[in-house]
Amino acid sequence: MNRFWLLVRRQWTENYKVYLLLWVVMTLSLMALGLTENKSAQPLDLLLFWLGGCVVTTTIFIRWSDFGRASFYLLLPASATEKFLCGIFYSVILYVAVYCLNYFFSTYVLTYLIILFFPNNLIPFSELINDGISLITSISFRSYFVFFLSYIFVQSILMILVIRLKRMHILILAFTVLAILVIYDYGMYAWMANISHALVRAPGPVLTFLGPDFGYKSFVEESDFEYFSFSRLILILNNMLWLIIFSIIYLTAFHKLKEREL
């Protein structure tokens, strides 16, 4: 059997209990969030998405941290690239696909199926499916892309932390992500203050891949603000900047893994 698939099989066999438990917890959490029918719960969906990914990433890359496990795993006859790609396969490709399916399944099917038991909330099955599909199609591709990239951002940093550190990965991850966001936000503020003298506030959102959100507010009159969007070129440059950052983090993680010494 191909070495890569041996690695994939090994990863699943050793961790399937954790993954199944994670799936159950996430399904229940998404159902609970779905039942609230509160649009403000969306950041919680994102947080759940990140946390689930952190768990999966940890189960994979923790093997590089302690001597006992790392000595065995580093010497397992497969290339560093295969081991790294196996990690990416689980923590990015498979996880994101499963999360998306689970999101739809638990939020729009299970939730409505539960509601069906209550006579006052009887909804035809076709309606709930259509409802789910229309919601999925109403969200722009760009939004999914932002959602995905925000995950890549967190996951890639965690990957390096798990490879290098033995404990407190999540806590250090939280501080690192926060520090990067603050630095970026401050940098953007300084940059925009430079190009707009009447600046009120920097754009705020950090992963600003969405056009309308990427701009600045400016005084028109005393307490009247006007929102200016950046040109498409600036938006593309910003996106490229983040893609470069992600690529660097990924390459760094791969390099750390390849050059890991015990």
Added chain:
Amino acid sequence: MITIKGLTFWYSKQNRVFDNLDLDLGAGHIYGLLGKNGAGKTTLLKLMCGLSFPKSGSVTLDDVIPGKRRPGFLSDICFVPEEISVPSLKLEKFADLYGGFYPAFDPVQFRDNLEKFEVNPALHFSRMSHGQKKKGMVAFALATNTRYLFLDEPTNSMDIPSKAAFRSMLAACFTMEKTIILSTHMVRDLESMIDSVVILENHKIILNKLVDQNLEILFNAIITNPDKVSSLSEL
């Protein structure tokens, strides 16, 4: 053939583990790597496996640099560290999952080894004692039939019957193409297993020769040398 030339290694610059070390270990031998605690036995094994990289000098196994960790090279070596960390699996599942990575892995030999160690392959690692885990890993390592086998303190936490079983297994799996290195600070455990001895002391090799006499007698002979008395007294 393991060739070490001018090897210098340290964890911190002030405390060098090896300084310009030279060593040649040929195939067809079972080497005993002896030395006190902290002499650098485990570090030397790690350098030979590619788990650590030399600061200067070189380590090669058949002209291959271990630190590159190429799959072809890795499928030809097996290392069992002193402190083992095992996955949450049954032993038989473990062999099924990991054996596939080693082209010469023999599942029948693995089961035989476990039988000799009196370890049930259906047992889960989490329900094993430290000694049983070690026996499971050693049984697996011997069944991989790799050309290079590195065992760090293999008999630690093994009971007396298991040590005897280990000796017979080692003799059974040994061929002239293989190089087996056993590190220990307990000389008596290795006495009847090894045919060559490498002694590490003060980060240098003070002895590298074939054992053609009782190992204890050999040590006594070295101990009569006043320069070595302090260094070998703990062995």
